[in-house]
Amino acid sequence: MNFDETIDRIGTHSSKWDMMEPIYGVSPKDGIAMWVADMDFRPPACVSDAIAAMHDHGIYGYFGDEGAYRAAIQWWMKERHGWSLDKDAIFTTHGLVNGTAMCIDAFTAPGDGVVLFTPVYHAFARVIKAAGREVVECQLDIQDGRYLMDFERYDAQMTGRETMVILCSPHNPGGRVWTEAELNDVAAFARRHDLTLVSDEIHHDLVMPGHRHIPMACIDGIEDRLAMLTATTKTFNIAGSHTGNVIIPDPGMRATFAARMAAMGQSANSFGLFMTEAAYSPEGAAWVDALCTYVDGNRKVFDEGVAGIPGARSMPLEATYLAWVDFSGTGLSPADVTARVEKTARIAANYGASFGTGGEECLRFNLATPRARVREAVERLQDAFTDLQ
Numbered sequence: 444m445n446f447d448e449t450i451d452r453i454g455t456h457s458s459k460w461d462m463m464e465p466i467y468g469v470s471p472k473d474g475i476a477m478w479v480a481d482m483d484f485r486p487p488a489c490v491s492d493a494i495a496a497m498h499d500h501g502i503y504g505y506f507g508d509e510g511a512y513r514a515a516i517q518w519w520m521k522e523r524h525g526w527s528l529d530k531d532a533i534f535t536t537h538g539l540v541n542g543t544a545m546c547i548d549a550f551t552a553p554g555d556g557v558v559l560f561t562p563v564y565h566a567f568a569r570v571i572k573a574a575g576r577e578v579v580e581c582q583l584d585i586q587d588g589r590y591l592m593d594f595e596r597y598d599a600q601m602t603g604r605e606t607m608v609i610l611c612s613p614h615n616p617g618g619r620v621w622t623e624a625e626l627n628d629v630a631a632f633a634r635r636h637d638l639t640l641v642s643d644e645i646h647h648d649l650v651m652p653g654h655r656h657i658p659m660a661c662i663d664g665i666e667d668r669l670a671m672l673t674a675t676t677k678t679f680n681i682a683g684s685h686t687g688n689v690i691i692p693d694p695g696m697r698a699t700f701a702a703r704m705a706a707m708g709q710s711a712n713s714f715g716l717f718m719t720e721a722a723y724s725p726e727g728a729a730w731v732d733a734l735c736t737y738v739d740g741n742r743k744v745f746d747e748g749v750a751g752i753p754g755a756r757s758m759p760l761e762a763t764y765l766a767w768v769d770f771s772g773t774g775l776s777p778a779d780v781t782a783r784v785e786k787t788a789r790i791a792a793n794y795g796a797s798f799g800t801g802g803e804e805c806l807r808f809n810l811a812t813p814r815a816r817v818r819e820a821v822e823r824l825q826d827a828f829t830d831l832q
């Protein structure tokens with residue numbers, strides 16, 4: 444594993460590198476792609492070897508018998524997260540945006556309200572609206588520079604039309620690892636308002652040293668209303684395989700979900716299943732440990748650099764490789780900040796407003812790239828705001 448290797452992704456149908464110019468006006472030739480949440484690293488050899496074995500065999504037919512795939516998931520969750528799960532609880536979807544959309548379809552009705560703690564991963568609101576449901580934004584508080592939830596305020600916001608709440612755990616874009624007490628509060632909120640709880644835990648392996656993620660399924664008294672979403676794709680940089688898991692502890696909810704999966708004609712992609720089984724292994728685990736240490740190093744370089752820009756502030760990153768920078772203290776308008784980042788620094792970063800209320804003055808920067816590129820990015824950012832010194 445050599446995370447310092449620079450791999451040219453231009454011209455490979457990479458969304459992150461090949462779409463930055465049409466979307467942000469930043470050329471990949473001299474620009475830095477720090478938006479889409481995938482990494483500029485190769486996955487561990489165990490994953491590439493699984494694909495090489497498929498290639499050597501040369502036949503790409505339908506997949507059968509998910510026994511080993513499910514056993515690999517059970518092993519990983521027990522080994523890495525202390526969570527024993529029933530193999531029959533696992534449904535495989537075409538990634539987790541699809542998994543979220545399937546949950547909305549299965550467990551809510553058109554016109555229902557779906558609660559989001561904003562700012563939060565933008566695709567949630569997109570699929571809620573596309574399904575004809577209403578986004579109910581419960582804005583996160585900021586205390587000591589970190590996001591917190593305020594359930595007294597959220598209780599007062601509920602109208603009775605809400606039937607689902609979607610939690611992002613760990614939180615994208617704020618980088619929070621929710622504590623056990625906070626997860627208990629989310630569970631109590633879901634029970635109080637009779638909401639199905641969808642807990643998207645796609646970032647659950649990307650936790651910085653010193654922090655520990657707790658799966659929502661390990662919280663007492665939530666199993667009868669929970670759908671937990673996990674995947675190998677973010678952790679191992681195999682998002683193109685579009686494979687994710689919706690894990691449902693309750694048998695009644697499973698039957699409802701299975702019926703919707705059947706109605707949609709959903710079945711899994713064999714590449715994703717082979718890669719997942721290979722990734723969830725001791726070799727995959729060692730690679731993830733090294734990756735998190737490397738990303739934590741990038742985080743330090745980036746945060747130190749951002750601290751040199753008067754009025755800009757990075758949220759402390761407890762998990763994910765996505766830095767969330769609040770530029771409100773610069774006194775500049777979001778449009779001015781964005782222009783400096785794109786035109787002067789030539790960096791493509793996600794617009795904060797796309798994450799919902801509370802994100803307007805922030806930008807999200809992807810740090811899963813060789814450290815030399817992170818250093819270059821912070822130098823360019825400091826130059827772009829040099830007049831504020």
Ligand SMILES: Cc1ncc(COP(=O)(O)O)c(C=O)c1O
Pocket residue numbers: 480537538539540541564611615643645646674676682685686687
């Ligand atoms: C919280 C969260 N959920 C889901 C996804 C995307 O999942 P998928 O590629 O499996 O659809 C992302 C990607 O960044 C994410 O951050």
